[in-house]
Amino acid sequence: MTEIFTPFLFAFILAYVLRPFCVWLERRRLPPEAAAVIAMVIGLGVFFGILSLFIGLLKTEIPLFKTQLPIWIETIQTWLGPQLEQFHLHLDWETLKTGATEKITEHINDNADSLFSSAFDTVLQSGNSILGVFANSVVILFAMFYLLIEWDVFFRLVKTLAPLRAQATLQRLALQTDDLLSQYLRGELIVISIMSVFYGVGMILVGIKGGVAIGVFTAIMILVPYIGIALGFSLAFLAAILQFGFDIHIVGVLIVYGLGQLIEGFYLTPQLVGGRIGIHPVALIFALLLFGKLFGFFGVLLALPFSAISLVLIKYSWSCYTQSVWYKK
Numbered sequence: 001m002t003e004i005f006t007p008f009l010f011a012f013i014l015a016y017v018l019r020p021f022c023v024w025l026e027r028r029r030l031p032p033e034a035a036a037v038i039a040m041v042i043g044l045g046v047f048f049g050i051l052s053l054f055i056g057l058l059k060t061e062i063p064l065f066k067t068q069l070p071i072w073i074e075t076i077q078t079w080l081g082p083q084l085e086q087f088h089l090h091l092d093w094e095t096l097k098t099g100a101t102e103k104i105t106e107h108i109n110d111n112a113d114s115l116f117s118s119a120f121d122t123v124l125q126s127g128n129s130i131l132g133v134f135a136n137s138v139v140i141l142f143a144m145f146y147l148l149i150e151w152d153v154f155f156r157l158v159k160t161l162a163p164l165r166a167q168a169t170l171q172r173l174a175l176q177t178d179d180l181l182s183q184y185l186r187g188e189l190i191v192i193s194i195m196s197v198f199y200g201v202g203m204i205l206v207g208i209k210g211g212v213a214i215g216v217f218t219a220i221m222i223l224v225p226y227i228g229i230a231l232g233f234s235l236a237f238l239a240a241i242l243q244f245g246f247d248i249h250i251v252g253v254l255i256v257y258g259l260g261q262l263i264e265g266f267y268l269t270p271q272l273v274g275g276r277i278g279i280h281p282v283a284l285i286f287a288l289l290l291f292g293k294l295f296g297f298f299g300v301l302l303a304l305p306f307s308a309i310s311l312v313l314i315k316y317s318w319s320c321y322t323q324s325v326w327y328k329k
Contacts, residue, residue: 006136007136007139007140007143008139008143009302010140011139011140011141011142011143011144011147012143012147013302013305014043014140014144015143015144015147015148015151016181016185017043017185018039018040018043018144018148019148019151021039021042022035022036022039022148023035025038025039032148032149033149035148035149036145036148036149037145039148040141040144040145040148050216050220053212053213053216053217054213054217056210056213057210057213057214057217155174159171173312173313173316176312177308177309177312180308180309180311180312181305181308181309184304184305184308185305186272187269187272188222188223188272190268190272191219191222191264191268191269191272192219192220192222192223193219194268195215195218195219195222195260195263195264195268196215196216196219196220197215198215198219198260198263199214199215199216199218199219199232199236199256199257199260200212200214200215200216201215202215202256202259202260203215203236203239203253203256205252205256206240206249206252206253206256207243207244207249207252208236208239208240208243208249208253209239209243210239214232214235214236214239217231217232217235218231218232218233218235218236218257218260219232222264223304224288224303224304225288225304226285227288229257229261232257233253233257236253236256236257237250237253240252240253283307287303287304287306287307287310288303290303291303291306
């Protein structure tokens with residue numbers, strides 16, 4: 001069931017993000033259809049631009065990993081070998097190095113395009129069917145186009161489905177949710193843009209190849225609280241080890257990511273996003289696991305916005321409960 005709803009959910013989120021730009025184009029006297037097409041083309045251009053950065057990063061890092069593995073084993077042998085000999089333990093290091101290299105070669109393909117395509121198929125939850133990926137893409141584009149040009153019509157229709165006595169309350173809740181999500185999305189887009197430049201330039205100054213892609217990845221992963229920055233840092237740390245080994249470049253990565261966390265966590269996010277929307281960390285981790293299970297990778301990205309919506313509803317329900325006669329008695 002979730003495979004059916006995921007494309008429509010993704011289309012709705014994309015339309016919500018692109019809608020302000022579409023409205024701005026319409027105010028420049030562009031027809032709604034043309035404004036929607038331009039907004040979609042620009043949004044897809046940004047998406048595929050980021051995708052190409054990641055493919056380039058994979059092409060750089062995968063061969064390095066296969067090259068560095070034997071060197072790592074030799075380093076471990078130099079350090080650990082004498083320690084083991086004290087206990088009369090002997091390892092066939094050459095066999096270990098050959099076997100590990102062969103195993104890595106079996107599981108990692110030099111063709112980064114094929115590897116990324118496989119991962120992308122998994123992300124879209126389309127199974128192994130190329131036709132499923134194509135069908136989902138068409139559904140997303142089709143639904144997103146009509147949502148962009150008929151956004152107000154869609155919500156007027158939804159409003160008429162509610163009972164008349166509940167329409168005013170639902171409209172107020174919808175406006176509160178929209179204000180919260182708009183603040184969140186606008187703020188996060190600005191934070192992501194700033195931190196993409198910061199991490200990208202920082203990685204370039206450290207000397208990491210593919211530093212721009214790593215910086216953009218880290219900035220985008222800010223959308224996934226706690227887990228995202230850990231993934232970005234792990235990728236940068238691994239890239240530094242693969243390219244330079246255990247030397248001063250690792251210290252450079254630590255400095256860049258330490259400063260990045262200070263700037264993002266103590267200044268940018270509080271100023272531009274307005275804090276973390278007020279969701280308890282335990283509840284947020286639960287939301288990440290729940291939405292990730294239901295909608296895959298996209299569910300993880302949507303966990304925080306949907307938690308914000310749930311927070312608005314919970315606050316309203318709690319207000320009604322505490323003002324009820326049953327509670328006061």
